[in-house]
Amino acid sequence: MIYDIRHVTRFDYGNAVKFARCNLRLKPIDWAGQRLVDYRLAIDPTGSTTPAHAEAGLAHVTRLVVDQPVRSLTIESIASVAVDRLVPVPAADDPTLGEVARMARDSRDLSAGCPASYLYPSPRIPLDRAIADWCARDLDPARNSLEAGIALARRIQTEFAFDAEATLVDTSPADAFHQRRGVCQDFAQIMITGLRAAGLPAAYASGYIRTIPPPGEQRLVGADATHAWVLLWCGPQRGWVGLDPTNGIWMAEDHIVVAVGRDYAEIAPVDGVVLGSGAQKMEVSVDVSPRAQTWPDAGDCHCPTGSG
Structure with a gap:
């Protein structure tokens, strides 16, 4: 496409x-x-x-x-x-979250896209104990990394309300988490907070998502939007896997990546x-x-x- x-x-x-x-x-x-x-x-x-x-x-x-x-x-x-991007399918030989964390710590890659660059808190996404504890329910170190990632994304989509009036561009993950409301930037930053707290490499992806109007309705000109979601590093074989907590889906053919960073401020x-x-x-x-x-x-x- x-x-x-x-x-x-x-x-x-x-x-x-x-x-x-x-x-x-x-x-x-x-x-x-x-x-x-x-x-x-x-x-x-x-x-x-x-x-x-x-x-x-x-x-x-x-x-x-x-x-x-x-x-x-x-x-x-x-x-x-x-x-040309297929929906990921978790496999039996995918690494566990514990294995991903270990491989990320052991990585000697120092390139801009290396997992080590996305292990630690960043200015806009600090550590937060309440978010870490809430996300930990899906992040058992023995769990398949892809299965855990999509489970957390879907729980955020289910338990948080999309509300464009609830937050601003500089709202902290902690404030959005407390409200259980926000937009794609908030949901991505909450998920990244939890993943990094578990020792997992998580990046902030900025770009676009194609929107499809309801049946019988015309697509509105200019009604698409910039979007944000999460990239989780799942080992050297899988690499970075995209997870969209706003919609509870994988990054696939409808997502277009513009930039990748530790948080919104970088990109x-x-x-x-x-x-x-x-x-x-x-x-x-x-x-x-x-x-x-x-x-x-x-x-x-x-x-x-x-x-x-």
């Missing part, structure tokens, strides 16, 4: 911004089961863009500098990604600094369409969405 992805971010400023410097992590990476086919980035008004080094995580980073006064800024990211789609005063409003519109479909006209994108 080839997906065409259009991700538009628009900033409107209360007063003219004199200078802006942003890090953009919008270009999807190549990952197991997916390949970037084509990509282009458009900025309005035009700014200077240069490739930048990813200081943490696995991401393509573009540095954007706008050095003229602006009242608005639009960043349009258009990608085509080929995805936020857009971050940076602006020099100016006044309020700022941001709108995001995302479309994820199979190649057989055609893009709508740019003027038709009226449905802002956020992460989650």
